[in-house]
Amino acid sequence: MKMDMFEAKTQVVKALAHPLRLAICEYLLNIKEPKCVNHLANHFKKNQSVISKHLSILQQVNIVTLKKEGIYNRYTLSNPAQIRCIIDAINSIVKENALKNSKIVEMMD
Amino acid sequence: MKMDMFEAKTQVVKALAHPLRLAICEYLLNIKEPKCVNHLANHFKKNQSVISKHLSILQQVNIVTLKKEGIYNRYTLSNPAQIRCIIDAINSIVKENALKNSKIVEMMD
DNA sequence: CTACTATATTCCAATATTGGAATATGTCAA
DNA sequence: TTGACATATTCCAATATTGGAATATAGTAG
Numbered sequence: 231m232k233m234d235m236f237e238a239k240t241q242v243v244k245a246l247a248h249p250l251r252l253a254i255c256e257y258l259l260n261i262k263e264p265k266c267v268n269h270l271a272n273h274f275k276k277n278q279s280v281i282s283k284h285l286s287i288l289q290q291v292n293i294v295t296l297k298k299e300g301i302y303n304r305y306t307l308s309n310p311a312q313i314r315c316i317i318d319a320i321n322s323i324v325k326e327n328a329l330k331n332s333k334i335v336e337m338m339d
Numbered sequence: 340m341k342m343d344m345f346e347a348k349t350q351v352v353k354a355l356a357h358p359l360r361l362a363i364c365e366y367l368l369n370i371k372e373p374k375c376v377n378h379l380a381n382h383f384k385k386n387q388s389v390i391s392k393h394l395s396i397l398q399q400v401n402i403v404t405l406k407k408e409g410i411y412n413r414y415t416l417s418n419p420a421q422i423r424c425i426i427d428a429i430n431s432i433v434k435e436n437a438l439k440n441s442k443i444v445e446m447m448d
Numbered sequence: 449c450t451a452c453t454a455t456a457t458t459c460c461a462a463t464a465t466t467g468g469a470a471t472a473t474g475t476c477a478a
Numbered sequence: 479t480t481g482a483c484a485t486a487t488t489c490c491a492a493t494a495t496t497g498g499a500a501t502a503t504a505g506t507a508g
Contacts, residue, residue, distance in 0.1 A: 234358075235433075236358040236359075236361055236362050237358055238433050238436075238437075239358075239361055239426075239429050239430065239433055240356060240357060240358045240361055242429050242432055242433060243352060243355050243356040243361065243429060244356040246352050246356075247349060247352040247353040247355075247356035248349060248465090248466090249343075249345040249346055249348075249349045250345075252345055252348055252349055252352065253345050266484075266485090267484070267485055267486090268483090268484065268485080276467090277467070277468060277469090278484080278485070278486095279467080279468070279469080279470095279485085279486075279487080280466085280467055280468075281485095282484095282485060282486055282487085283466090283467085283486085283487085286486080286487090291432070291436070292432065292435070292436045292439070293432070298475095300475065300476075300484095301474085301475055301476065301483070301484050301485085302475095302484070302485090303484075303485060303486090308432075309428075309431070309432050309435065312428035312429075312431050312432050313428070315424050315425070315427070315428040316424070316425050316428045316429070317348075318424070319418075319421035319422070319424040319425045319428075320348050320351050320352060320421075320425070321348065322418070322421050323351050323400070323401065323402070323417075323418050323421050324344075324347050324348055324351060326401070326418065327347075327400070327401045328347075330401070357495090357496090375454080375455090376454070376455055376456090377453090377454065377455080385497090386497070386498060386499090387454080387455070387456095388455085388456075388457080388497080388498070388499080388500095389496085389497055389498075390455095391454095391455060391456055391457085392456085392457085392496090392497085395456075395457090407504095407505095409454095409505065409506075410453065410454050410455085410504085410505055410506065411454070411455090411505095412454075412455060412456090
């Protein structure tokens, strides 16, 4: 598997670039306990295979770590601190954009 | 345009989820000066329309800001501090993964 | 105006991502 | 062993993203 640096970084960013995967990461960040596939499927009201596949994508780039406990496969964030940095930065950008847009709407009134 | 919060965040992450766009952001972060489309096209040895389209994607989510100066459209990062946070966090994850993989390779020797 | 340069946009084919259903695998208990 | 449950994987159709060529637009100089 040959891959240059930007490709490797992009794989990580891409893994976060989906609403459900981002939501899963935020959820795991707040909950702080490993959660199993079924729990996440119920929580997000999604098909089990969909959740499983998204977790697999997150696992491939080591955003998430799998711990097998008997029947259950429990997932946690591998790097919670880094994920928090990213989510906070994204939130900051989104909030600033919302603020800017509301100002533009005001100007157009 | 109705969009829930995770959709909005995902749009920002998606904008970064491409090797060239990530490279453009890192470049603008280091250079600190606004750069025009042609400059970036030459620097990255890419088609002008490709660069223009990628910049447009970054601009749509306000990762990048356009300043028109005569003939030139110069682009800068709108939120350099946040972009640096994100890039640093991604680098940290990628480095840790590389380290882990090299250890796995060692184990297999 | 025309010519020239910079940039944006449109069009299109190739490729990638997605969700859901079905199926396969794995783990445990009886 | 069989059954029950948790999870992963495969398959497929719908959708999204991509790069490059061609075209359109914009700004400036002559």
